[in-house]
Amino acid sequence: MQLSSNLQVLLEMKRRMKRNFVPYLFYLLFENALGVGLNVILAFVYMNLFSAVIGQDGEVLLRATLLFLISLVVTCIFYPLFRYSEIYYVKKTIEDSRNDAYEHILKLPIPCFDKLNKGELVSRMLHDLQQMEEIYLTHIGTIVSIIFYGAGSVVSLFILDWRYAIAIVALGTASTFFNSKWGNKIQVLSQKVQQSKAVMTQTVVEGIYGMETVKLFQLRDLFRDNLASENMVYNVDSTHLVRRKALLEGCNFLLASLSTFIIYMIGVLLVFLKMAQLPTLIAVNQLEHGVSSGFSGIGRGINQLQDSLSGAKRFLEIFQYKQEDMRLKLNEVSQFQENPLLVIERGSFGYDSSNELDSLCFDELSFTLRKGEFACLVGESGSGKSTILDVILCFRELNHGKIQINIGEKQISLLRLRELIAYVPQTPFICSGTIEENIRMGNEQASLSEILQAAKEADFYEFICSLPDGLKTVIEENGANLSGGQKQKLALARAFVKNAPFILLDEATSALDSESEALIISTLKKKAHEHQNSILMVSHRMTPITNADKVLYLKGGNLAAVGCHEELILNNSSYKAFISKTDIYE
Structure with missing residues (x-):
């Protein structure tokens, strides 16, 4: 489901709560019902207190006092319990969501990370998830409280005096309409702020991760200036957002003040004309605050909710990226005469998925790796050596052609394939x-x-x-x-x-001294020849190349030559030239 609207984001948040949703909703509603109930009871308590004073009625005064104390005790006992329980289920949901998102990220295919940078993912997992937590804990609760508060106050007002109720509802509706007009603009600005924050986070991550390079090449000024530039963009965007919010808050304060003044003037006029009683006006004053706060707060609460929804949307979009299908079935290799263990047949690959030859890393590539064979993959930088390993590991898919495995099983899954391969990357x-x-x-x-x-x-x-x-x-x-x-x-x-039966190595001895490298290569040959492991090693060093059973020489995106090192030196001038012009020749 594409999260194209705020409603869809909220529905996805509800789904993410799973079994926590029902108890969360229960405690949320009862927590707010307690607060609203106390406010409504206070209005009638104040009315009775003034009536008792005016009528010199001690019994009414006692009843009002007892009602207030009982309501206060009940609220003080149950409100903290309900609030704690609500927070508990929200924290549990956030914990589960963080774990689920991280697990989902770990299952994404490698090409997905070509588009998602580290700073972006860090920002989504931390800041944007915190925004989602704010929605659960604050914004939804605020809106529910305002609705309960406003609805309870309106009903009580109609019970007391319908004239007050109509005037207050009319003023509140105007305030809500005004607030709703600002919602979309604030959400757009909030999305810009979060995006600029993600870019800034990426620069910080890169600077820390590459600290040695930064120091060695004296890049401190470059990274400092990059961060300063991105920080300035973030500051401009966030200042613009804060300015809009501050203007909205000022307008809301003005509207609330005018509303309160108008209601007071109406009440004073009614009391002056003996069309209403003073105790009723006192109760109306208490309830009017609830209604006015409700109407102005509902717009403000929706704006704050929309602000945080843009962050929640960015977090939940993590789950929209398609995972690798670990149950994907790969074809079994045909039964060739010499029974190869791995075959790439007419394989072509390019990072932009184009059919243009100049965009391909390699084209029409075919080779076999047999059981008990130690092969070395060589070629100039950028010739596609590491990409071939990625293709074998199914980190990337061939544009054309196929890769097949023969291990005596009719079909193997992607999960099973990776169980069969041990891999040492460049880094x-x-x-x-x-x-x-x-x-x-x-x-x-x-x-x-x-x-x-x-x-x-x-x-x-x-x-x-x-x-x-x-x-x-x-x-x-x-x-x-x-x-x-x-x-x-x-x-x-x-x-x-x-x-594992397969061992793939990508420049796995590049940092070793010659003695250690010789020992490692001896181990690899023993694993291939005695234990029948199939080994494919990418290398630019002579020890692996001269000891390999077979050398696969890549040139210009094609497999230019196959054979042992000595044969290729004697019979292939291109290979000999490649060896002679590199630092590996000894």
Whole structure:
């Protein structure tokens, strides 16, 4: 459902409350009913007090006092209970919504993040969700309270004197009409403010995330100026919004003051002409405040609600992005004579989904990866090597062609496919936690001995043993207390502990010294030849290339050559030229 209107946003918010909605509504209504009831009772109490004074009637005075005390005690006991219960169910809803949104984000396909930046998502998960909480806790309650307050006061006014009631309702209706005219303008301005805040948040996130680069290239002034520019836009937008709101508040104050004065003048005139009694005027004064506040407040409350609805809409739009279908069935590979494990057949891919050749990363690409084979994917930067790994992982879909897997199952799901693949990206993902927790991400069921074995295979074991806390050593945010090579070794250990038939590596040894790299490559060859793992590695370094069973050379979006390194050096001049003009040639 597209959230194209405020009503749809409110309905979606109701749906998000799930089983919390009924108790939330119950406590909300009774909380406001108590407040309204006390206000109406006070009006009649004041009327009786004045009547008692004028008529010197002690019994009336006693009844009015007892009624006030009983109402006050009941309200003081039940109001806090109802308010607490209402807040509890709102907080529970916000907690569930935050968890659901984060889970939804984690299930989004990779291309979705090409359009959604980090600052945007952070802003939606924090600020916009807070706006939704404000709607539940404040704005809906305010509007319900105003409606109850106004309705109760109007009914009581008609009971007391219909002439007062008609005058007050007429003035209140005019105030509501005035407020409603400002609602859409304020909501549009609020959306601009939230968008500029998201852009500003993105700049802050980028500056903090890339602090090393900022310092190294002396980009402090650039990032400071960018933030200052975006901060100025945010300040202009928010000032414009505040100015509109302040003008509305001033007009409301003027209307409320005029309304009160007019009602008083009508009442004084009626009392002067002996058409009404003074105690009735006192009660009307108490109720008039409720009606006037109700009518002026309903418009103000709706404007505030619309302001927050724009934030709630931005948060709820997270759920509009389509998730990956983890149950998606992939075709089984045909039974070729040599029984390949993975096949890409005439695959084409471009980030803009265009059929134009100059927009494609690769075109009409076909190759096989067999069981027990260690293949190396090479080519100039931008030739599509990392994109091929993304396609195999189904992070991105081919524009044309197909990818097929043969593991002896008729059909496999997307979830099953990723269970079969261990992957080490160019930039290792390091999570805050212990070394053991980071390695165990590859296999939550792994035993301690399996974790240590994976660390040995990744040449990470000696480093772990040198640490006072060993596997329990806490890793700082983004692996700040690890070197680049140590991060890669940890990521390799995580991949090895998964014990998957496929291993995909994207420049996974780029930060290692030659000795460590040689040990890792030896481990990979052993996994391929002895354990029958199928390994595809993107690399620009000679050790992986010279040790690979097969080299896949990409050029100009096509697979230009396939074979072992020695054969390609002798028989393919393009490959030889590529090797010779790069830093990898030894």
